Amino acid sequence: MKPPRRRAIFLAPRPYRRRRLRDAARLLPVLGVFFFVLPALWSPAGQGLRRLSEDVIYFFTVWALLIGIAAVFARGLSARDPEGDPEGDPEDEGEAEDD
Amino acid sequence: MPFNLLVLSCLVYVIGLFVVAFLVERQARAGRLRWLRSPLVYTLSLSIYCTAWTFYGAVGYAARSGLEFVTIYLGPTLVFVGWWWVLRKLVRIGRQLRITSIADLISSRFGKSNLLGVIVTVMAVVAVTPYVALQLQSVVLAFGVFAELAPGEDGPFATGQTAAWVAAGLALFTILFGTRNLDAREQHHGIVAAIAVEAVVKLVALVAVGIFVVWGLAGGIGPMLERIDASVLQGWQMQPGRWTALLALSAAAVLSLPRMFQVMVVENSDERQLARASWAFPAYLFTMSLFIVPIAVLGLERMPPGSNPDMFVLTLPLSQGQGALAMLAFLGGFSSATSMVIVEAIALATMVSNHIVIPGWLRLRRPGAMSEDFRSLVLNARRISVALVMALGYGYYRISGGSSALATIGLISFVGVAQFLPAMLGGMFWRGATRVGAVAGLVTGFAIWAWALFLPSFGAGSVLPPSVLTDGPFGIGWLRPMALFGTEGMDPLVHALFWSLFLNAAGFFLGSIVTFPGPVERLQGVAFVNVFDGPVGPQRWAQGAAEPEALLIMAQRILGDEAAQALFEEAARAQGKERSFLPDPTPDFLAGLEERLSGSIGAATAHAMIAQLVGRETVSVEDLMQVARESAQILEYSARLENQQAELSRTATALREANAKLTLLSVQKDTFLSQISHELRTPMTSIRAFSEILAEGDLPPETVARSGRIIRDEAVRLTRLLDDLLDLSVLESGKVQLSVGVVNLRDLIDRAILASEQVNPEKPFVILRDSQAEDVFLRTDGDRLTQVLINLLSNARKYCEALAPELRITARVRAGRVRIDVADNGKGIPKVAQTVVFEKFSRLPGEVRASGAGLGLAICREIVTNLGGTIDYLPGQGGAAFRIVLPLRIGTGSA
CATH class of the missing domain: 3.30.565.10 (Histidine kinase-like ATPase, C-terminal domain)
Incomplete structure (x- = not known):
C-alpha cells in the first residue's frame, strides 16, 4: 500500500534544464556509435577514392569532439544543486514494477 | 645498451613503485589521502585498461589490420561518454551494497548465491589467464629485443626463464601490497597510487616515441600524412561486421573485466570522480592511440621485413640509435604490463578467496567453531590465489608458445569476460532476472567461448585434435568449433562472439522467465534495480538466536579487534546501552554487520557466516508471510482503534451539546419559576385584595360589580394557565383523545x-x-x-x-x-x-x-x-x- 506521491506536473526551469541535460548525455553515446559505424558504409579505402590519412583524421576528429562534449556535459551533470531534485528521479530512473 | 643495465633499471623502477605504494599506504593510514581521492588519480588508475597490449600490441595490430585497432579504444569511449546509462548505476550499486568484485556483484544480485560466485570466479580466472600471459609475453619480447642487440654478455637469452622471473616478481609485489590488509570495501590506496604513477609513465613514453617518430623521423605532420597514404596500410579494408563486433566487444569488456571493475567500482569513492573520468579517460585513450598509426607506418617502412611489428615501439628508436628513448619506451611497456598484472591478480585473488576458499572452509568446519585467526586465513587464501593466477598465466604462455600476436590473445580474453555482460546488465536493469537464468546464461556462454575460441587458440593438435576442428566432434559437422551450426563464412572472432553472447543472453532470458526467484533474490533485485531509491528491503534476520559475544568474536577475526569493537560499541550506544559493549542482536544490527562484513569477504560469505551464528540459512517465504500477516494484524488493530476513537469523539460531541442544552434549560427554568410565581401571584393578589374589599360589605353596587368582574377575570387567567399546564401534561403522557x-x-x-x-x-x-x-x-x-x-x-x-x-x-x-x-x-x-x-x-x-x-x-x-x-x-x-x-x-x- 503506497501512499500516492504527489509530484508537480511541471518542473521549474533549472531542474528542467538538468533533466534535458541528462537526456542529452544519454544520447551522446548513440551519436558516437553513429559516427563510428558510419565509415563501414563508405567505399573501401585504398581504391583511389579515399586515402587512409583522411580516415585517421576523421576518426580522431569525431573522437575529440565526443570528448569535448562529454567534458561540457560532465560539469553540469555532476553539479549538485541544493534545491532538491534529488539524484534518483523516479520518473526516468526507476523501473517501477510491482513484483 | 647493456642488458644488465636494463635489468637494473627495471629493478630500480620497481623499487620506486614500491616506495610510492609504501608512502601512500602510510599516509592513508594517517588519514591524509585527500589527493588520492581526486578525480585525476581515479582517471589515471582507470588507465590500466591500456596494458602491454596497447603499448606494444596496438602498433602491431595497426601494422596488421590498419585502423581496426582503434575500435578497442572507441568502445570504452562510448561507455564512458554514456556514463549516465550504465556506469553511474554500476558505481552506485557497488558503493551502496559494498560490492567487492564482479563475482560478488553477480552472486549478490541473484540472492547471494555462492554457486554463481564460484561460476563467475572460475570463468574470470580462465578468461583472464591468456591476458596475463600476454603481459608476460610482452615483457619477455621486450627483454628479447635488448638481449639480441647485446648478445653474449649474459649467455643466451632464456625466454622461459625470464617469464618465470617476471611472474614471480610481480606476484611478490602484488602479495606485498595487494594483500596487506583486509579493508572494508577492498580499497588499496598504495596500489592505486603506484598505478597512477605507472599510467603517467606509459603515457609519457608512448607520446615521446610518437613525437620522435612524427617530428624526428617523418619530418612533421604533413609529411607524416603523406607517408601514411603511401604505406602498405593504405590497402586496409574495413570489414563492417568485424568492426561493429569489436566496438561492442571492447565496450562490453571495459565493463566486465575484473581489473576494470576493481578500479572503476571498488576503488571509487565519489560520483564526481566518475563525472570527470567520463571525458578524461576517453581523452587518455585518445592520446595513447594518437601516435599508433605513425609508429606502425614508420616501423613498416624502416624496419627489415619479418621483424615483429608488436615491438616497433622499442625497435624503431633503437634502430635509430635513440637508446634513452628506447629505455623510456621499455619502462612504459613494463609499466603497462605490471600494473595490469597487479590489479588483475588482486581482483581475481579477492574473488577466489571470497567465493571459493572461504565458503569451502566454512563448509568443512562445524558451525560456530572458529578458533583460528580468520583474518590470516583470508589473507593467506588471497596470497595463494595471487600466486595461482600468475602460475596459470605463465602456464598459458608456455603452452601457447608465446607466438601469437598480442592483440589476438587479448581479444580471446575480451570475449571470455564479455560473457558476464548479460547477467550483469540484466541484473541491474531487470527485476525479473533470476539465479537460474544467470547460471544458464553464464554456463552456456562460457562453454561456447571455450569451444569456439579458447581451446582452438592453443593451436590445432595441442588440446583439440585437428579432426575435431575440421570435421567436428564425432564427425558432427554443425558442432565444428569454428563453424557452429554451419556458419562457415564468419570471421572466427565474430563467430565466437556472436554465438556465445547470443546463446548466453537467450539462456539468461529463458531461464529467468520460466523460474521463480527466491525471497532473498527478490529483495536483492529491488536493491539493485532501484538503487537510486535508497536502501530498501525489510530486515533479513530474525532477532534472538545469535549470541552477541559470538558475533563479536567472529567480527574481530574478520575486521580486526579494534574495528570490530568500535562497530559493536557504536551499535550498543545507538541502542541506548550506555555501558555495555555488546548490542542486542536486533535485525537492524545484524543487517548492518552483514553489510560491513561483506565489504571484506563478499556478500555470499558474510551471509553464510552470520547464518551459522544466527542459526538459520535464509529468510524463508513463510517468514515473509508471517511478517506480512503480523503487519496486517497491526493495521487492522489500528483501524479498529481509529474507529473507536471516532465513535468516542462523536459521543463526546453529543454529550457536550446535551450538556449545553441542559444548562440553558436550567437557566430558563429558573427564569420561568420566578415568572410563573409572578404570574400566579399577580391574579391571586388581585383576587385576595378584591375579595377582602367585598368581605367588608356595605359597598356601592358598582364597586361590587367591578370587584366581582376583576376577580372573575383573574380567576379565568389562572384557570387558563392551569388548563395549559394540564393540557400539556395530558399531551405528554400520550393519553390524549x-x-x-x-x-x-x-x-x-x-x-x-x-x-x-x-x-x-x-x-x-x-x-x-x-x-x-x-x-x-x-x-x-x-x-x-x-x-x-x-x-x-x-x-x-x-x-x-x-x-x-x-x-x-x-x-x-x-x-x-x-x-x-x-x-x-x-x-x-x-x-x-x-x-x-x-x-x-x-x-x-x-x-x-x-x-x-x-x-x-x-x-x-x-x-x-x-x-x-x-x-x-x-x-x-x-x-x-x-x-x-x-x-x-x-x-x-x-x-
Whole structure:
C-alpha cells in the first residue's frame, strides 16, 4: 500500500534544464556509435577514392569532439544543486514494477 | 645498451613503485589521502585498461589490420561518454551494497548465491589467464629485443626463464601490497597510487616515441600524412561486421573485466570522480592511440621485413640509435604490463578467496567453531590465489608458445569476460532476472567461448585434435568449433562472439522467465534495480538466536579487534546501552554487520557466516508471510482503534451539546419559576385584595360589580394557565383523545386566522396565502391542528415588530405528507433560543411583556407529535418561521 506521491506536473526551469541535460548525455553515446559505424558504409579505402590519412583524421576528429562534449556535459551533470531534485528521479530512473 | 643495465633499471623502477605504494599506504593510514581521492588519480588508475597490449600490441595490430585497432579504444569511449546509462548505476550499486568484485556483484544480485560466485570466479580466472600471459609475453619480447642487440654478455637469452622471473616478481609485489590488509570495501590506496604513477609513465613514453617518430623521423605532420597514404596500410579494408563486433566487444569488456571493475567500482569513492573520468579517460585513450598509426607506418617502412611489428615501439628508436628513448619506451611497456598484472591478480585473488576458499572452509568446519585467526586465513587464501593466477598465466604462455600476436590473445580474453555482460546488465536493469537464468546464461556462454575460441587458440593438435576442428566432434559437422551450426563464412572472432553472447543472453532470458526467484533474490533485485531509491528491503534476520559475544568474536577475526569493537560499541550506544559493549542482536544490527562484513569477504560469505551464528540459512517465504500477516494484524488493530476513537469523539460531541442544552434549560427554568410565581401571584393578589374589599360589605353596587368582574377575570387567567399546564401534561403522557375526521386545510387556516385576530387586533397584518394550494383534505384532528395554527399566528401577532407586518402561510403536499409553513417578517428567533424554543416554560431571552407562560410552542409540539407529524423552527426565512409536516392520513388507532 503506497501512499500516492504527489509530484508537480511541471518542473521549474533549472531542474528542467538538468533533466534535458541528462537526456542529452544519454544520447551522446548513440551519436558516437553513429559516427563510428558510419565509415563501414563508405567505399573501401585504398581504391583511389579515399586515402587512409583522411580516415585517421576523421576518426580522431569525431573522437575529440565526443570528448569535448562529454567534458561540457560532465560539469553540469555532476553539479549538485541544493534545491532538491534529488539524484534518483523516479520518473526516468526507476523501473517501477510491482513484483 | 647493456642488458644488465636494463635489468637494473627495471629493478630500480620497481623499487620506486614500491616506495610510492609504501608512502601512500602510510599516509592513508594517517588519514591524509585527500589527493588520492581526486578525480585525476581515479582517471589515471582507470588507465590500466591500456596494458602491454596497447603499448606494444596496438602498433602491431595497426601494422596488421590498419585502423581496426582503434575500435578497442572507441568502445570504452562510448561507455564512458554514456556514463549516465550504465556506469553511474554500476558505481552506485557497488558503493551502496559494498560490492567487492564482479563475482560478488553477480552472486549478490541473484540472492547471494555462492554457486554463481564460484561460476563467475572460475570463468574470470580462465578468461583472464591468456591476458596475463600476454603481459608476460610482452615483457619477455621486450627483454628479447635488448638481449639480441647485446648478445653474449649474459649467455643466451632464456625466454622461459625470464617469464618465470617476471611472474614471480610481480606476484611478490602484488602479495606485498595487494594483500596487506583486509579493508572494508577492498580499497588499496598504495596500489592505486603506484598505478597512477605507472599510467603517467606509459603515457609519457608512448607520446615521446610518437613525437620522435612524427617530428624526428617523418619530418612533421604533413609529411607524416603523406607517408601514411603511401604505406602498405593504405590497402586496409574495413570489414563492417568485424568492426561493429569489436566496438561492442571492447565496450562490453571495459565493463566486465575484473581489473576494470576493481578500479572503476571498488576503488571509487565519489560520483564526481566518475563525472570527470567520463571525458578524461576517453581523452587518455585518445592520446595513447594518437601516435599508433605513425609508429606502425614508420616501423613498416624502416624496419627489415619479418621483424615483429608488436615491438616497433622499442625497435624503431633503437634502430635509430635513440637508446634513452628506447629505455623510456621499455619502462612504459613494463609499466603497462605490471600494473595490469597487479590489479588483475588482486581482483581475481579477492574473488577466489571470497567465493571459493572461504565458503569451502566454512563448509568443512562445524558451525560456530572458529578458533583460528580468520583474518590470516583470508589473507593467506588471497596470497595463494595471487600466486595461482600468475602460475596459470605463465602456464598459458608456455603452452601457447608465446607466438601469437598480442592483440589476438587479448581479444580471446575480451570475449571470455564479455560473457558476464548479460547477467550483469540484466541484473541491474531487470527485476525479473533470476539465479537460474544467470547460471544458464553464464554456463552456456562460457562453454561456447571455450569451444569456439579458447581451446582452438592453443593451436590445432595441442588440446583439440585437428579432426575435431575440421570435421567436428564425432564427425558432427554443425558442432565444428569454428563453424557452429554451419556458419562457415564468419570471421572466427565474430563467430565466437556472436554465438556465445547470443546463446548466453537467450539462456539468461529463458531461464529467468520460466523460474521463480527466491525471497532473498527478490529483495536483492529491488536493491539493485532501484538503487537510486535508497536502501530498501525489510530486515533479513530474525532477532534472538545469535549470541552477541559470538558475533563479536567472529567480527574481530574478520575486521580486526579494534574495528570490530568500535562497530559493536557504536551499535550498543545507538541502542541506548550506555555501558555495555555488546548490542542486542536486533535485525537492524545484524543487517548492518552483514553489510560491513561483506565489504571484506563478499556478500555470499558474510551471509553464510552470520547464518551459522544466527542459526538459520535464509529468510524463508513463510517468514515473509508471517511478517506480512503480523503487519496486517497491526493495521487492522489500528483501524479498529481509529474507529473507536471516532465513535468516542462523536459521543463526546453529543454529550457536550446535551450538556449545553441542559444548562440553558436550567437557566430558563429558573427564569420561568420566578415568572410563573409572578404570574400566579399577580391574579391571586388581585383576587385576595378584591375579595377582602367585598368581605367588608356595605359597598356601592358598582364597586361590587367591578370587584366581582376583576376577580372573575383573574380567576379565568389562572384557570387558563392551569388548563395549559394540564393540557400539556395530558399531551405528554400520550393519553390524549383525538377526534379524527376529514377536514379541509383551508377551512382550518381560515378559522385560525379569524381566531388569532383578537390578539393585538390593532396591528394591521398582511396575510399572504395561496388558497389553491391550501385546498387539501386531511384525515386528522381538525380542532387540535387549528389550536396549533392559532398558537403560531398569535405568536406572530404578539412578537412580530416589523413596521409593515406580514404573515406568509404556505402549504404543499409532498409524498403523502402536507407541509405547512408559517412565517412572519419580524426579527426572528435568535440562534441560541432556536434549540429550546419548543421546550416547556421557554421564553425568548429578555422578553418581558409576554403574556403567555411559555407553554404555547411546547403544547404545539406535543399536539403535532400526537398527530404523527413534526414541527420545527425554519431558519433563514427573514423572520420567525415554523414548519409543520403532517401525514395526509393519520394512522388509525395511533394516539
